[in-house]
Amino acid sequence: MKKFINRIFLLITFTAFAFNINAQIDLDTVKSQKFDTGKMWSFDYPPVEHFKEAYGLETNEEWFEDVRLSALRLPGCTASFVSADGLIMTNHHCARRVLEELSTKEKDLIADGFFAETLEDEIRIPNYYADQLVFIKDVTEEVQAAAETGETADEKAKNKEEKIKELTENLEKETGLRAQVVSLFNGAKFSLYGYKRYDDIRLVFAPEMQIAYFGGDFDNFTYPRYNLDFTLYRAYENGKPVQPEHFFKFTLNGIDPNEPIFTVGNPGSTQRLKTVAQLEYIRDVVYRGYAFVYDTYYNELEKLKTVAPERAEEFEDIRVNIGNAQKVITSIYKGLSDPYLMARKKDFQRKLQEAVWNNPELKEKYGTIWENIEKTQTELRQYGPKIMAYTINRRFTPQYFSIAQKLVDFANELQKPEEERLPDYKGDKLDSTIQSLYPEELDNLIENTKLAVWADFMRMQLGDDDNYIRSLFGNNKGKDAAEYLLKNSIIDDRDKVIELAKEGADAILNSGDPLIVFIKESQEQLKDLREKAEEISNTTEIYDDMLGQVIFKIYGTSIPPDANFTLRISDGKLASFDYNGTKAPLFTTFYGLYDRWYSFNKEYPWSLHEIWTHLPDDFDMSTPLNFISTNDIVGGNSGSAIINKNKEVVGLAFDGNMDSIVGNFIYMPHNNRCVAVDVRAIVHSIDKVYKAKRIADELKAGKIVD
Incomplete structure (x- = not known):
């Protein structure tokens, strides 16, 4: 017992010491690291030397x-050809909307999945496409020349826009x-991309x-994970499967922990090359506000389950719909509020400034960039919070505001x-x-x-x-503020709203109703x-382009451009990370899936379809299911193939861990992890559980097998 107490005492002492050391870090000594700007390499400037080194x-x-x-690039996601007969692989969550649209009363593709037993059974997806990047041309000189003509920032921006359109x-x-004309390195470089579009895409x-x-x-x-997050399409032309010359063939040989692997996809957006002033603005105005809205509404929906338990499933569906964004936005806000991470961003900026200020030629042209951008961001703070508070957001703004808007629009027309x-x-x-x-039902x-x-969101923005704030909510907050508004407004009473509308424009606009007055x-x-x-944004864009130019002059292609939903390749390796006082496994298996199923009493969201409750005798539970790697990905990379040096598919990226979310503005390779489906799990499941032999054979052979 005495030994146990001593161990606890030592643990507490060590933890307190470690915390104290962290708290005493001199932020002025924090240094930026080589890959803070990430590894999302552009195909315009392929990282040949980096891969070799x-x-x-x-x-x-x-x-x-x-x-x-x-x-390939899909609407909002990534995909790739994985056979010589036009088979396409992407994530299931990228296909969710497609599956919902193709479902019928007889067949729920979300609940039960889908398998086309023959080519003829593959279902064409209406209004859907996949784009292949087949053409790249540097058009930097043309675009920058246009951007430098004009007297004002607005004229420069307009001339640049017209050149891009041309x-x-x-x-x-x-x-x-x-x-598409793509801006790279904050406008230091511009490329003209040409995409071949496949618009006959069928669900397989x-x-x-x-x-x-x-x-x-x-x-x-989170991780460990146990997801089969994949879907297969096929591209057709003239009624026949496309025969692509280039595709990634599956390999079932697995991944050596020491070998490099590469994600190939279209990361959506990052702000890694932005100035500290720009990051502070989006932190204090944009992310602070939306983190509050997402987080608060998400938690309030959980509380509603006890208020109306018969609607618990409905509330959970709403939570699922906003849950991804809630985690992303709140985590980015926390990251931007982390003094250590911001200290690394400040050091990166400091090093860049010193390189410019120590070069007379660069200093003359670029020396005031940071000062000028800081001025624009300071000015923007006068307007940004009001714009956020006044803008009706379809997802979060209560319908009462939209009803008042319709009333005002009605009066203006009259x-x-x-x-x-x-x-x-x-x-x-x-x-x-x-x-x-007014809606028939509200x-x-x-x-x-x-x-x-x-x-409370509006109060946060306006003060x-x-x-x-005073006229709408008085001195009240939260539920009391809502009650105050509804007590002093007719907007929650359909009959009164309709009656007011019938009285005409003057009655509406002079009603004195606080919500109508606010909207008007x-x-x-x-x-x-x-x-x-x-x-202000047009002015900032000019300085942002100049910032990109100087970054490119100092660093060249040794760092990648920020993501903008264009094709990138990211290198990495399998790597564990520390979490909850333990270590994450490189791979998970189907054993872990079933452990989690049993551990949560087979209840949602850890329940399983009945097809998984009676596995065939030859199903190998030790098959790797998911894995983690240091590949640099963000939203938009969903559906990215993960390949080895031989350009063979070893996995399919579908998520990141919680530590990856701050990758929006800084890449931290020690704990930022890509989470992927192992292709061995995909093939094994298709073959043994779903009995879709023709698809398993095609994936293994890289072509349709007769």
Whole structure:
């Protein structure tokens, strides 16, 4: 017993000491690291030397071209060709909307999955496409020359925009490709991309959502994971499967912990090259506000389960829909609020400034960039919070605000001569328009919950002494603020709203209803606020381009450009990380899946479809299911193939751990992890559990097997 007490005492003492050391870090001594800006390498400037230096890997233009042409971009996600017959692999969560749209009363593809037993059974997806990056051209000189003409920032921005439009239109006219001008390194470089679009995409195979999203929102952004998050499509042309020259072939040989592996995908957006002033602005204004809204509403939905237990499943569905964004936004806000991480960003900026200020030529042209950007961000703080508070957000703003907006719009139309009004605001249509101002049914429980959250959000943005805050909510907060507004407004009473509308424009605009007054006045101000913010943004963009130019002059292609949903390749290796006082395994297996299933009493979100409750005798439970690596990914990378040096698929990226979320502005390789599905699990499941032999054979052979 005495030994046990001594061990506890030592543990407490060590923990307190470690915490104290961390608390006493001199932030002025914190240094930025080599890969703080990440490893999302552009195919415009392939990292040949980095791959050679880091892994002894010899690559060339042909290697990178084959990789680039094997990858695809979907709406909001990434995919890749994985067979010579146009088979495409992406994530299940990227296909969720598609599966919902293709479901019928007879067949729920979300609940039960899908398998096309023959080519003829593959289902065409309406209004869907996959883009392949087939053309890249440097157009930096043309775009920058246009951006330098003009007297004002607005003129420069307009000239730049017109040049970009000209370049894209010409390429599309000449080639038939989908064109896009891409800014790299904050505008230091510009590339013209041409995409070949495949618009006949058909669903081939999808597991049921329960195995694809096992653990649901609770396990999202965590590891260990146990998800079969994949879906297979096929591209067709002229009614026949596409025969791509370039595709990633599966390998079932696994991954050596010492070998390099590469994600190939379209990371959505990062702010790693932004100035400290820009990061502080988005932290204090954008992320602070939305982190509050997402976090508070997410938690309030959980509370509603006890208020209306019969609707618990409905509330959970809403939580799942916002859960991913809630974790991302709140985690980025916490990261931007971390003094140590911001100290690393400040050091990166300090080193860049010193390099510029110690070079007379660079100092003359670029020396005041940071000062100028800081001024624009300071000015933007006058408008940003008001814009956020005045903007009606479809997801979070309670419908009461939208109803008031419709009333004001209705009044404004009525004030026009009848011949100038929109069709719905005159003649026989007027009465039906009045009736449509208010929903037939309004979910007061949800809307009142939103109102309580939104009231506090607006107070956060505008301050306690703001006139609108006082008129709408008095001195109240949360639920009391919601009750105060509804007590002093007619907006939650359909009959009264309809009656007011029938009284006409003057009655509406002079009603004195606090919410109607707020909408009427704030929406008029919002236009002016947005114009001012746009002017500031145009000015910032000019300085941002200059910042990119100087970054490129100092670092060249030794660091990658920020992500912007264009094709990138990221290198990494299998690597564990510390969490909860232990270590994460490199791989998980199906044994772990079933342990979690049993441990949570087979209940949602750790439940399983019945197909997984009676496994065949030849199913190997030790098959690797998910794995972690140091590959640098963010949202948009979902569906990225993970390949080895031989360009063979070893995995499919579908998530990151919680520590990866701050990758939005800084890459921390010691604990930032990509989470992926092992292709051995994909093939083994398709073959043994789903009995989809033709697909398993195609994946193994890299082509359709007759």
